[in-house]
Amino acid sequence: MAPAPTFLRITTMIVRERPNAIALLLALRGSVVPEILPHIAFVALFSVAVAALSHYQLIGLQSLTIMPVTLLGIVLSILLGFRNNASYDRWWEARKQWGQMVNEIRSLARVSGALLGEDAPARRAILMRALAYAHALKGQLREENVGEDLLAWVSREDCDLALATANPADAFIAQAGSLLGEQYRQGSLDSMGLRMLDERLAALSKVQAASERIATTPLPFAYTLLVHRTAYVYCYLLPFVLTGSMGWVSPILTAVVAYTFFGIDRLSEHLETPFGRAPNDLPLDALCRIHEISVADALGDVAPAPLPVKNFQLQ
Template sequence: MIIRDNPHSLRLFFIIRGSVLPLIYLRIIFITLLGAGVAGAEHFYPEAFPDFTLAPVALFGVALSLFLGFRNNASYDRWWEGRKQWGKLIVASRSLSRQMISYVDSKQPEGAETQKYVINLVIAFSHALRHQLRKSDPWPDIEPYVAQKDMQYLRDAQSLTDGILRLIAIRLGECRRQNSLSDFLMLKMDEHMTAMADVQASCERIQNTPLPFAYMLLVQRTAYLYCFILPFGIVASQGLMTPLFSAIIAYTFFGLDALSEELEEPFGVSANDLPLHAMSRTIEINLLDILGEKPLPEPIQAHHHRLE
């Protein structure tokens, strides 16, 4: 995710990092060259170009703008839903850890070990979920927080995140059977575990249910078709300025299309995707602080205005 102060209006024209220009500049160049070719041909052979009215091009542009607007809104809704779910995970992780420290007596036999065991597993859950969503190797990040006796159990689990939640539930169940937790406290802690499972399921729903392919295909085809016919529609009125207007409109439509594609998959590693690494590190720092561990890991910092 791009993190930066609002730049001066003049600098906006020169910012490349975080924009979609690197993804679409070849298409813009092609449309600009097409516009230049059409403008040159019309300048030297005006009789070959009938005097088109701008009305059909304008109506086509309005329709395309509506399509792109709907798709952009749908993609942003997915991005924002992903961010809200990770916000819920931060709240549930802090709340469960706070209750472990507050209500499990560290002076009782195995009380302090139980606190550390559960809170470490909560940290491991956040890292495991991040790696699951990004399809990367989770073990280097979670091994420091998982007991050696549980490693094989988690490696055999079909879902690593679900396996971690089961280990937490098993340990809390043992506490209840030993009367270390009351039924009421057990119920409240289970609510936080359920919230964590709900975040996992919601993120999986977003990741595994993309926008309908036919809708995406319709928008992209229409955007390409419009930008291809645009120079022919405006050359009679714009003349040698046709390449400039063609480039601006191509940047707008192709840019919205490319941005929608990035936002549609909010858990990736593109410049505008969610900073899952930074959020999982925030959970790690907060929970280790609850345990009283020192020194704490450093927060993830933005590198060249990009937070991962």
């Protein structure tokens, strides 16, 4: 089997043991803090300005009650919780689909060996197209050009034919189906064997359809906008009701609350698009390498090494 290709553009996923309490407080890798820190700082500075105006009696805030902001905070917590759950469900569904792909490719390798023979050229050709399918789907979900990488698994002609279609990943499944049809017409497969192998290809197509559904159907923008605006309104109203009773401590409390709400909002954005390039997105390169290892073991080839975890990141 051709050596595994080198990928220049990767997605990553944080993989690390749970650190101790102090290290957990200071951990930045995989955190959304660098992204939301400017917003937290601006809210804290705004709170300092409100506290200063109140301290020098330029505005009177002692009569303000915290009840309206409390009610808004309850509503915001419900909205953020719902959105975070919806985003995580998308992330977890994507992970289950790509985990199912691992199972289907292994099943295809096992069943094809039993029905076509361990050393049958058609078996190798079908499994190579299964690998090309996985890498092509990865490129489609990331909107990246992986054409050169596919040459490690299929010929230039087959690659160009697939890339000329609107859906290269599906084209590789179609090529594998055509190879099965040839084996059936030649008598190397009976109708039952053809059905068993075609079911594995159909399952791979199902994984692709589910992945495309997740990638092309984001959460409703109006809902995302509502949660985002409500979080900002709440954090900028908070200093007015805290300053009267907390004084100069209110900027610290406001910053902590802003970190919580802004952080959940930004993390939900990351989880909503599980095939992206953020640190907490799915490690599609590592999953594709698992396919390569499975196929190499099935064909008796030298299997590539699993992708290592570097700096707590799985590519």
